[in-house]
Amino acid sequence: MQEYELMVLITSTLTDGEAEALSRESVVAMLEENGVQMTFQDFWGSRGLAYTIKGQKWGYYFVCRFTGASSAALIEIKKSLNINTSLLRWLLTSVEKDSPAPVKYSEQKKEWDALDTDRKIDKVLNMDTADTSD
Amino acid sequence: MPPKPKKFIDPFELAGITHIDYKNPRLLSQYITHYRSIQSRFHTGVKLKNQKKLARAIKRARIMGLLPFVRYEK
Numbered sequence: 001m002q003e004y005e006l007m008v009l010i011t012s013t014l015t016d017g018e019a020e021a022l023s024r025e026s027v028v029a030m031l032e033e034n035g036v037q038m039t040f041q042d043f044w045g046s047r048g049l050a051y052t053i054k055g056q057k058w059g060y061y062f063v064c065r066f067t068g069a070s071s072a073a074l075i076e077i078k079k080s081l082n083i084n085t086s087l088l089r090w091l092l093t094s095v096e097k098d099s100p101a102p103v104k105y106s107e108q109k110k111e112w113d114a115l116d117t118d119r120k121i122d123k124v125l126n127m128d129t130a131d132t133s134d
Numbered sequence: 135m136p137p138k139p140k141k142f143i144d145p146f147e148l149a150g151i152t153h154i155d156y157k158n159p160r161l162l163s164q165y166i167t168h169y170r171s172i173q174s175r176f177h178t179g180v181k182l183k184n185q186k187k188l189a190r191a192i193k194r195a196r197i198m199g200l201l202p203f204v205r206y207e208k
Contacts, residue, residue, distance in 0.1 A: 049199035
């Protein structure tokens with residue numbers, strides 16, 4: 001069965017709790033009303049945007065995956081996503097068959113932070129060696 | 135005879151990445167230029183099959199505000 005992935009960008013005018021509640025109650029509830037089975041849900045939290053969207057510099061991200069959506073249901077889902085005014089952007093993609101299992105953003109971020117600290121440590125170590133050589 | 139062109143190794147084949155995800159701006163940002171356009175595979179050595187996946191992922195990330203379209207905003 002075809003699996004779909006939905007990414008949603010929520011406005012920064014809401015608070016952290018409100019945005020999470022909106023993704024759970026409004027987006028997921030709307031999907032389930034259209035008769036789909038949720039397989040994965042992940043609220044990223046706030047994140048800075050690469051460029052301003054409607055004058056906003058940051059927003060909340062929410063990613064979810066679902067299966068069992070009929071073509072009529074997909075049309076309804078897109079319609080209600082367009083109507084929702086608290087969403088800046090949304091992206092509905094089909095998941096490829098060979099793609100790996102989804103990873104939570106919090107875990108992914110830990111990996112990136114670890115890489116960053118490694119790089120910083122390397123920089124400091126290289127600086128030390130440069131100092132000693134002089 | 136002119137020298138043979140240097141052969142590049144596909145970084146995705148080397149790392150064993152088969153699926154390029156649009157939710158990973160850290161990886162994708164390595165394949166955009168100083169002016170934030172998609173880097174040509176002439177310079178990066180990415181195979182055509184992976185370049186198509188990469189371009190699609192970068193375009194999706196741009197739409198969602200994970201990657202910039204241009205370097206300077208008005």
